[in-house]
Amino acid sequence: MTPEEFRRAGHELIDFIADHLDTSAGADGAPNERSVSRRPVQPTVAPGDVRAALPEHPPTERETFDAVMADVERVIVPGITNWQHPGWFAYFPANVSYPSILGELLSAGLGVQGMSWVTSPACTEVETLMLDWMQELLGLPESFRSTSDTGGGVIQGSASEATLVAILSARHRATNGAVNAGGDTTGLVAYATSQSHSSIEKGLRIAGIGTDRMRTVPHDEQFAMRPDALREMIAADLAAGLVPFFVNANHGSTSSMAFDPSAEIGTICREHGIWFHVDGAMAGIAALVPEYRWVNSGIELADSYCTNPHKWMGVNFDCTTYWTGDRASLLGALSILPDYLRSAAAESGAVIDYRDWQIPLGRRFRALKLWFTIRMDGVDAFRERIRRDVQLTQSLATAARADHRFEVVAPHPLNLLCLAARAGNETTDALIERANASGTALFTRTVLDGRSVLRISIGSHTTRSEHVDAAWELLQRSV
Amino acid sequence: MTPEEFRRAGHELIDFIADHLDTSAGADGAPNERSVSRRPVQPTVAPGDVRAALPEHPPTERETFDAVMADVERVIVPGITNWQHPGWFAYFPANVSYPSILGELLSAGLGVQGMSWVTSPACTEVETLMLDWMQELLGLPESFRSTSDTGGGVIQGSASEATLVAILSARHRATNGAVNAGGDTTGLVAYATSQSHSSIEKGLRIAGIGTDRMRTVPHDEQFAMRPDALREMIAADLAAGLVPFFVNANHGSTSSMAFDPSAEIGTICREHGIWFHVDGAMAGIAALVPEYRWVNSGIELADSYCTNPHKWMGVNFDCTTYWTGDRASLLGALSILPDYLRSAAAESGAVIDYRDWQIPLGRRFRALKLWFTIRMDGVDAFRERIRRDVQLTQSLATAARADHRFEVVAPHPLNLLCLAARAGNETTDALIERANASGTALFTRTVLDGRSVLRISIGSHTTRSEHVDAAWELLQRSV
Numbered sequence: 001m002t003p004e005e006f007r008r009a010g011h012e013l014i015d016f017i018a019d020h021l022d023t024s025a026g027a028d029g030a031p032n033e034r035s036v037s038r039r040p041v042q043p044t045v046a047p048g049d050v051r052a053a054l055p056e057h058p059p060t061e062r063e064t065f066d067a068v069m070a071d072v073e074r075v076i077v078p079g080i081t082n083w084q085h086p087g088w089f090a091y092f093p094a095n096v097s098y099p100s101i102l103g104e105l106l107s108a109g110l111g112v113q114g115m116s117w118v119t120s121p122a123c124t125e126v127e128t129l130m131l132d133w134m135q136e137l138l139g140l141p142e143s144f145r146s147t148s149d150t151g152g153g154v155i156q157g158s159a160s161e162a163t164l165v166a167i168l169s170a171r172h173r174a175t176n177g178a179v180n181a182g183g184d185t186t187g188l189v190a191y192a193t194s195q196s197h198s199s200i201e202k203g204l205r206i207a208g209i210g211t212d213r214m215r216t217v218p219h220d221e222q223f224a225m226r227p228d229a230l231r232e233m234i235a236a237d238l239a240a241g242l243v244p245f246f247v248n249a250n251h252g253s254t255s256s257m258a259f260d261p262s263a264e265i266g267t268i269c270r271e272h273g274i275w276f277h278v279d280g281a282m283a284g285i286a287a288l289v290p291e292y293r294w295v296n297s298g299i300e301l302a303d304s305y306c307t308n309p310h311k312w313m314g315v316n317f318d319c320t321t322y323w324t325g326d327r328a329s330l331l332g333a334l335s336i337l338p339d340y341l342r343s344a345a346a347e348s349g350a351v352i353d354y355r356d357w358q359i360p361l362g363r364r365f366r367a368l369k370l371w372f373t374i375r376m377d378g379v380d381a382f383r384e385r386i387r388r389d390v391q392l393t394q395s396l397a398t399a400a401r402a403d404h405r406f407e408v409v410a411p412h413p414l415n416l417l418c419l420a421a422r423a424g425n426e427t428t429d430a431l432i433e434r435a436n437a438s439g440t441a442l443f444t445r446t447v448l449d450g451r452s453v454l455r456i457s458i459g460s461h462t463t464r465s466e467h468v469d470a471a472w473e474l475l476q477r478s479v
Numbered sequence: 480m481t482p483e484e485f486r487r488a489g490h491e492l493i494d495f496i497a498d499h500l501d502t503s504a505g506a507d508g509a510p511n512e513r514s515v516s517r518r519p520v521q522p523t524v525a526p527g528d529v530r531a532a533l534p535e536h537p538p539t540e541r542e543t544f545d546a547v548m549a550d551v552e553r554v555i556v557p558g559i560t561n562w563q564h565p566g567w568f569a570y571f572p573a574n575v576s577y578p579s580i581l582g583e584l585l586s587a588g589l590g591v592q593g594m595s596w597v598t599s600p601a602c603t604e605v606e607t608l609m610l611d612w613m614q615e616l617l618g619l620p621e622s623f624r625s626t627s628d629t630g631g632g633v634i635q636g637s638a639s640e641a642t643l644v645a646i647l648s649a650r651h652r653a654t655n656g657a658v659n660a661g662g663d664t665t666g667l668v669a670y671a672t673s674q675s676h677s678s679i680e681k682g683l684r685i686a687g688i689g690t691d692r693m694r695t696v697p698h699d700e701q702f703a704m705r706p707d708a709l710r711e712m713i714a715a716d717l718a719a720g721l722v723p724f725f726v727n728a729n730h731g732s733t734s735s736m737a738f739d740p741s742a743e744i745g746t747i748c749r750e751h752g753i754w755f756h757v758d759g760a761m762a763g764i765a766a767l768v769p770e771y772r773w774v775n776s777g778i779e780l781a782d783s784y785c786t787n788p789h790k791w792m793g794v795n796f797d798c799t800t801y802w803t804g805d806r807a808s809l810l811g812a813l814s815i816l817p818d819y820l821r822s823a824a825a826e827s828g829a830v831i832d833y834r835d836w837q838i839p840l841g842r843r844f845r846a847l848k849l850w851f852t853i854r855m856d857g858v859d860a861f862r863e864r865i866r867r868d869v870q871l872t873q874s875l876a877t878a879a880r881a882d883h884r885f886e887v888v889a890p891h892p893l894n895l896l897c898l899a900a901r902a903g904n905e906t907t908d909a910l911i912e913r914a915n916a917s918g919t920a921l922f923t924r925t926v927l928d929g930r931s932v933l934r935i936s937i938g939s940h941t942t943r944s945e946h947v948d949a950a951w952e953l954l955q956r957s958v
Contacts, residue, residue, distance in 0.1 A: 062857025079601030183689025208687020210662025378541025
């Protein structure tokens with residue numbers, strides 16, 4: 001491909017994306033023909049359909065951009081689940097803001113590696129600055145700032161990786177680093193509720209802890225951890241000669257947006273020197289709004305914390321912001337310095353080498369998309385959208401409470417509403433299946449204490465009140 | 480940012496990238512003013528300079544694209560190390576092809592999640608197809624194809640993650656899955672040479688194996704593993720009641736492009752049921768060229784293998800292709816299924832859920848950039864570039880051998896030449912420092928058996944013979 005071919009193709013692709021994401025009504029009252037809103041939310045393809053529509057073997061001759069884009073329109077677009085659709089109420093909001101697309105594009109175009117400061121200084125320094133900006137915007141503890149004595153932040157690829165990094169840091173601290181050489185995790189015990197994200201269990205398994213030493217702390221009727229139960233479990237494990245080393249608290253759980261009481265949990269962890277990780281993957285972004293800053297309650301006691309700008313803040317995946325107040329344990333767990341990566345800058349201690357803050361070695365210039373989004377969308381726009389989404393959720397909850405066929409089964413302080421059909425699990429499951437088959441909206445199912453639950457997550461950039469109204473009518477028709 | 484603002488900004492950014500990457504001479508005989516080739520390869524910034532040039536606090540008002548781009552030109556571009564520069568001889572080639580930039584852009588624009596088949600079927604199925612295309616293009620074993628009984632492939636974010644996934648699969652198989660619950664890795668022992676990538680040690684540490692149980696297998700004078708030594712070490716460990724579980728072989732080591740003898744290593748592993756991983760991160764891509772397909776020699780005995788299209792193939796980072804012949808062990812190690820991720824498609828067994836093939840949960844539509852690059856650049860272009868890079872390296876080796884001040888210190892079958900100054904380590908180190916300070920070329924230093932070594936890695940898309948000639952003159956002047 002020549003530079004001129006790239007220029008032409010790039011302009012066309014930008015226009016394609018602009019059309020795809022634009023759900024506004026044109027002169028004829030309808031969105032443009034390529035708009036995501038004219039698609040079903042969930043594609044109608046069966047397993048194997050996409051592959052069968054493409055050549056089984058690679059081409060021997062080069063092809064044109066036009067030929068590839070024809071296949072994008074023929075096969076790819078009809079084969080994706082539309083996370084950017086106004087009828088998106090599934091999983092979590094995973095918006096792509098226009099500025100973040102530009103930031104990702106620039107990152108791809110510059111093609112630099114940020115594994116060490118010296119491999120691209122701006123990649124490291126802009127990232128550090130963005131984490132400090134986010135600390136400020138979210139009102140996080142000063143001990144998380146890169147300018148603090150012991151803390152700092154980093155962009156991880158996902159909250160799962162952030163969780164694993166937290167577990168490894170905790171494992172390092174609990175063993176005084178002995179685990180690096182000996183690999184011995186005997187007796188280490190971790191604590192979380194059943195509402196915690198699957199990445200906690202996955203991370204513990206990866207780290208060689210094993211699920212036998214993962215305690216499921218009971219939760220209350222709001223799906224929040226019971227600190228009294230945590231305290232008892234820790235005492236029992238200590239009495240048995242075990243080593244409590246890691247507690248996870250959810251600030252907005254995946255299934256139902258439950259908040260664990262971190263002020264109490266953190267106090268217990270401090271008493272026993274246990275690493276305290278707070279998972280605010282989805283809800284933590286709400287702290288951009290002054291009146292929702294309560295989502296951070298108790299976080300000043302945490303050793304580590306993460307939240308995802310790639311969820312509610314509109315930065316395209318992947319962009320998890322992770323902070324720790326104990327970077328020495330993090331570096332102890334993850335730094336390795338072969339000769340081919342040595343540099344004078346790193347050895348002077350004057351710079352950060354982010355490869356030592358993460359699982360992989362290589363890393364993209366992901367800070368650009370955060371920088372672009374904060375500057376070009378602006379903090380006011382984030383606040384406006386978050387307030388709107390919360391407001392829409394509260395209105396929907398009011399409507400649901402007025403319909404005797406539905407029950408609101410969990411607190412809904414932010415943008416997630418959990419409903420069940422009063423008629424029972426079979427009705428709820430059938431309702432979800434029917435509603436999703438409509439193609440106009442998509443919901444996910446979860447289970448809360450054995451009960452089938454419909455999750456309604458509101459937060460797609462393109463979702464307006466009329467889409468929520470239509471979704472509610474769909475649910476009422478489908479129950 | 481409005482759709483129209485995005486359109487205008489996107490076109491400008493595409494033009495900016497086209498200019499940045501275009502190193503061809505214009506009408507006046509020089510590259511365009513924004514060309515990467517007019518920049519020093521390594522920026523002249525000191526630690527803290529980039530951050531100091533940007534506001535310490537986030538903006539309270541939204542800013543324009545023009546304001547951001549002014550900062551990109553003022554701060555970012557002068558602050559990056561230019562991996563796309565024609566004078567790039569450092570680390571490894573990390574090219575960004577034009578089609579791969581477009582693929583990354585489309586992935587960002589569509590904004591879908593590929594964690595499960597159902598969260599975006601095309602994201603999964605195109606990826607599976609691309610891994611099968613690559614299996615075919617690289618001449619890899621049929622047992623790695625997704626259509627085989629027991630194997631399959633996946634895109635990982637980096638070779639480090641691929642290595643960790645291999646270690647976890649091996650750990651699972653060696654313990655019959657008991658590690659998931661018990662976390663007990665007692666007695667497990669891994670083997671690799673000192674030339675192996677740092678990700679082997681990092682992965683073993685993460686997996687709770689510990690470096691005490693990582694054996695450094697002696698290498699021969701060509702930095703290749705000695706199979707006789709491996710056999711002896713395994714026998715000694717077995718006699719001591721330990722459990723050999725993982726062997727890593729380098730197909731093109733990081734420091735010197737050494738190739739371990741996998742046919743012999745693999746045979747030993749088979750005898751003992753040890754997981755055999757082959758790391759072809761950099762060199763494996765050479766198998767695109769029929770006459771270099773020897774880089775895969777012995778790979779048919781491997782349980783897992785990875786190579787990086789984001790190195791020598793021009794697909795922008797991140798894109799590591801990973802295959803295993805034993806997907807049951809991989810899934811046993813990494814699959815977890817919470818209620819909110821269940822789907823009928825997955826439970827029927829008809830689809831792949833790639834979240835269970837990797838460390839994170841979330842994943843981007845990275846297959847697009849591989850698909851775009853294979854189709855729009857074309858296989859012939861890859862072959863032409865790889866042949867050119869190898870030819871340039873061999874010519875440079877001939878020139879170096881004719882200069883008595885230099886010594887070629889390792890075999891150079893592909894695109895990496897390792898030189899040392901005959902005058903000793905101090906001279907070599909000073910040479911590297913002086914040459915890099917020129918700004919016209921960048922090299923990295925490594926250590927081979929205690930000797931300081933200058934690595935010359937040839938493979939930037941923009942590097943032509945005149946750049947290699949100029950680099951050689953620079954080295955001759957700097958020694």
